[in-house]
Amino acid sequence: xxxxxxxxxxxxxxxxxxxxxxxxxxxxxxxxxxxxxxxxxxxxxxxxxxxxxxxxxxxxxxxxxxxxxxxxxxxxxxxxxxxxxxxxxxxxxxxxxxxxxxxxxxxxxxxxxxxxxxxxxxxxxxxxxxxxxxxxxxxxxxxxxxxxxx
Amino acid sequence: xxxxxxxxxxxxxxxxxxxxxxxxxxxxxxxxxxxxxxxxxxxxxxxxxxxxxxxxxxxxxxxxxxxxxxxxxxxxxxxxxxxxxxxxxxxxxxxxxxxxxxxxxxxxxxxxxxxxxxxxxxxxxxxxxxxxxxxxxxxxxxxxxxxxxx
DNA sequence: TCATTTAGTTAGCATAGCTAACTATATTCG
DNA sequence: CGAATATAGTTAGCTATGCTAACTAAATGA
Numbered sequence: 001x002x003x004x005x006x007x008x009x010x011x012x013x014x015x016x017x018x019x020x021x022x023x024x025x026x027x028x029x030x031x032x033x034x035x036x037x038x039x040x041x042x043x044x045x046x047x048x049x050x051x052x053x054x055x056x057x058x059x060x061x062x063x064x065x066x067x068x069x070x071x072x073x074x075x076x077x078x079x080x081x082x083x084x085x086x087x088x089x090x091x092x093x094x095x096x097x098x099x100x101x102x103x104x105x106x107x108x109x110x111x112x113x114x115x116x117x118x119x120x121x122x123x124x125x126x127x128x129x130x131x132x133x134x135x136x137x138x139x140x141x142x143x144x145x146x147x148x149x150x
Numbered sequence: 151x152x153x154x155x156x157x158x159x160x161x162x163x164x165x166x167x168x169x170x171x172x173x174x175x176x177x178x179x180x181x182x183x184x185x186x187x188x189x190x191x192x193x194x195x196x197x198x199x200x201x202x203x204x205x206x207x208x209x210x211x212x213x214x215x216x217x218x219x220x221x222x223x224x225x226x227x228x229x230x231x232x233x234x235x236x237x238x239x240x241x242x243x244x245x246x247x248x249x250x251x252x253x254x255x256x257x258x259x260x261x262x263x264x265x266x267x268x269x270x271x272x273x274x275x276x277x278x279x280x281x282x283x284x285x286x287x288x289x290x291x292x293x294x295x296x297x298x299x300x
Numbered sequence: 301t302c303a304t305t306t307a308g309t310t311a312g313c314a315t316a317g318c319t320a321a322c323t324a325t326a327t328t329c330g
Numbered sequence: 331c332g333a334a335t336a337t338a339g340t341t342a343g344c345t346a347t348g349c350t351a352a353c354t355a356a357a358t359g360a
Contacts, residue, residue: 014268014271014272014275015264015265015267015268016290017271017286017287017290018264018267018268018271019200019204019264019267020290020291020293020294021178021271021286021289021290021293022178022179022182022267023197023200023294024175024290024293024294024297025174025175025176025178025179025293026175026179026193026197027218027294027297028171028172028175028293028296028297028300029172029175029176029179030217030218030219031218031297031300032172032300033317034218037317037318042317042345042346042347043176043317043346043347044346044347044348045346045347047173047176050169050173054169059307059308060307060308061306061307061308067177067180068177068180068181068184069180069347069348069349070348070349070350071307071308071309072308072309072310072311072348072349072350072351073347073348073349074308075308075309075310076309076310076346076347077346077347079309080346094306094307094356094357095307095355095356095357096306096307096308096355096356096357097306097307097308097356098307098308114165114168114169115165117165117168117169117172118164118165118168120300121164121167121168121171121296121300122164123299123300124296124297124299124300125164125167125296127299128296132292135285135288135289135292136167136171136289136292136296137167138285139285139286139288139289139292139293140166140167140170140171140174141170142282142285142286142289143170143171143174143175143178143289144170144173144174144177146178146271146274146275146278146286147174147177147178147181147274149273149274149277149278150178150181150182150270150271150273150274183348187348187349192314192315192316192348193315193316193348194315194316194317195315195316209338209339210338210339211337211338211339219316219317219318220317220318220319221338221339221340222317222318222319222320222339222340222341222342223316223317223318224339225339225340225341226315226316226340226341227315227316229340230315244325244326244337244338245324245325245326245338246324246325246326246337246338246339247325247337247338247339248338248339301360302359302360303358303359303360304357304358304359304360305356305357305358305359306355306356306357306358307354307355307356307357308353308354308355308356309352309353309354309355310351310352310353310354311350311351311352311353312349312350312351312352313348313349313350314347314348314349315346315347315348315349316345316346316347316348317344317345317346317347318343318344318345318346319342319343319344320341320342320343321340321341321342322339322340322341322342323338323339323340323341324337324338324339324340325336325337325338325339326335326336326337326338327334327335327336327337328333328334328335328336329332329333329334329335330331330332330333330334
């Protein structure tokens with residue numbers, strides 16, 4: 001009953017923005033997953049690997065934080081990546097911590113996936129006007145900031 | 151070798167846009183999943199349910215298409231939703247098809263989740279300037295179109 | 301030194317993706 | 331009309347990814 005009228009707090013269209021963003025994000029991830037599957041490596045592994053490739057080496061806990069998953073989840077993801085020789089574990093001064101690094105093979109695989117993604121997105125972007133494409137570029141910058149703040 | 155220099159087709163920054171969008175989408179979904187977990191229903195179920203609530207009744211195959219998953223996957227998702235009394239199956243003239251409808255309970259749960267999401271996003275948006283918030287609203291409109299075109 | 305804290309792993313469970321193979325209903329065509 | 335084909339969903343079985351609880355090992359600190 002009161003559902004549709006929900007204008008109580010903040011902007012009235014906030015809910016619609018949240019819905020659309022959420023839904024679009026889900027579907028974007030699913031679309032690109034189709035191409036990512038060609039890499040033969042799962043989406044969580046690919047995402048974790050990209051943090052190491054573009055963000056540099058870090059510990060398991062830091063990687064888990066970056067990926068917003070719990071340590072046991074990241075532990076298993078890293079094990080899979082290590083088994084596939086895409087990531088290497090290194091000991092650190094602090095005997096509890098490990099340093100995780102992308103291998104050359106891991107970096108290569110990630111770049112190949114990136115190219116497939118660009119290929120897919122390029123078709124979509126080609127259908128947009130120059131203005132919209134520019135706006136999309138701005139928004140691609142904006143979105144990570146928002147995500148960080150949630 | 152040719153990886154880094156890849157400027158051959160389209161805009162040079164296309165790859166960066168694709169990366170940021172993809173990464174932001176993944177992380178946005180993960181952030182909001184934390185709140186969605188409070189509903190006690192999985193993300194795939196929630197997403198499928200939202201199609202029925204906001205998009206109206208449809209067949210299992212149509213729902214699978216909308217959600218970009220295979221029929222067996224959707225079959226199981228719907229079974230879970232049905233068991234939880236959030237979705238109802240109805241027979242149609244075509245004996246092979248089923249019509250799927252959100253129940254009142256399903257609709258209620260979805261709106262509650264929507265409110266939690268808004269609550270989370272509202273905090274993030276409150277930290278943004280008016281200009282950025284407006285730009286985000288644009289993105290929320292633009293993104294689904296792009297996703298549809300991929 | 302010995303208790304506590306911190307980092308990561310192991311075990312076990314649930315959800316969600318997939319393909320292959322099946323059932324049941326509709327449709328098409330000889 | 332009746333057999334072959336096509337379409338819609340389900341079932342079975344695999345993998346990947348989330349989680350919590352409980353563990354090991356190393357560092358810290360009182």
